[in-house]
Amino acid sequence: MSVIVEIEVVASDFELGRILDLVPGTRIEVETMVPAGERAVPLFWVFNSDRESFETSIQEHGSVEEITEIDVFEDRILYAIDWDVGTDRFFGAITDNGGHVLAATGHTDAWQFELRFPSHEQLSAFQTALEDARIHHQVARVYNPTKPDAGPWFGLTPTQREALTLAVETGYYDIPRNCTTVELADKLGISDQAVTERLRRAIVNLVDHSLLVKDEES
Structure with missing residues (x-):
């Protein structure tokens, strides 16, 4: 593990x-x-x-x-x-x-x-x-990521957690989308390129600390 x-x-x-x-x-x-x-x-x-x-x-x-x-x-x-x-x-x-x-x-x-x-x-x-x-x-x-005391954030850094939460709340992942990376960038005070990278890293960390760890255990 x-x-x-x-x-x-x-x-x-x-x-x-x-x-x-x-x-x-x-x-x-x-x-x-x-x-x-x-x-x-x-x-x-x-x-x-x-x-x-x-x-x-x-x-x-x-x-x-x-x-x-x-x-x-x-x-x-x-x-x-x-x-x-x-x-x-x-x-x-x-x-x-x-x-x-x-x-x-x-x-x-x-x-x-x-x-x-x-x-x-x-x-x-x-x-x-x-x-x-x-x-x-x-x-x-x-x-260990899957233990009860691992914490609620599954490896997300504060900035990644902020970006991912904001993206969900503003409808970035809705179909159709209700928010763009440019709008997220304005809210976070960074570039739209940085938003894309931050969301990518957030998703990788989230999967890394939850789904992949469970696969390794099984």
């Missing part, structure tokens, strides 16, 4: 945390992150940051190929960053043990991750790898 872990990692102990070096008061919410091979292109929102200094600090890192602005709003910016994930032992430990990043939020000193592993054994191997790499971390919670 798969297992989900909520974990906090010291920002300075892994490469992406060092790349996205945050000043006090700045926050990052990862929209999409799928480490694979030697490349990874996460999309992430940056809140309350000085735009110029933030971008300059990222471009100074040798493992960063490119940082691209996707959407700019008054209080947040959506970026894509192309970097060499092979230099990051934290993400190496995730991929080596079959893990997936479900959600990630970064602050000045630490990042919070929600990770899914195929089994408790692979989660244990992941934690051993972090200890061997001297990556300081603290586990907040470990649970």
Whole structure:
């Protein structure tokens, strides 16, 4: 049975945390992150940051190929960053043990991750790898998605839950549709492209944490 872990990692102990070096008061919410091979292109929102200094600090890192602005709003910016994930032992430990990043939020000193592993054994191997790499971390919670104490949100991040709930309430999934992605984007303060991606990830997480887990058990 798969297992989900909520974990906090010291920002300075892994490469992406060092790349996205945050000043006090700045926050990052990862929209999409799928480490694979030697490349990874996460999309992430940056809140309350000085735009110029933030971008300059990222471009100074040798493992960063490119940082691209996707959407700019008054209080947040959506970026894509192309970097060499092979230099990051934290993400190496995730991929080596079959893990997936479900959600990630970064602050000045630490990042919070929600990770899914195929089994408790692979989660244990992941934690051993972090200890061997001297990556300081603290586990907040470990649970199986189908247990009663798994919580009501089935792996959805707050932003995914907000988007999916709004889409249902406004009739986006009705036939015929009573709402468009452009209208959802206006309500959420993001682009229609970001809405589409957020809904896609929400549905994947919802199925991942409910239907697929039950299939694995059977």
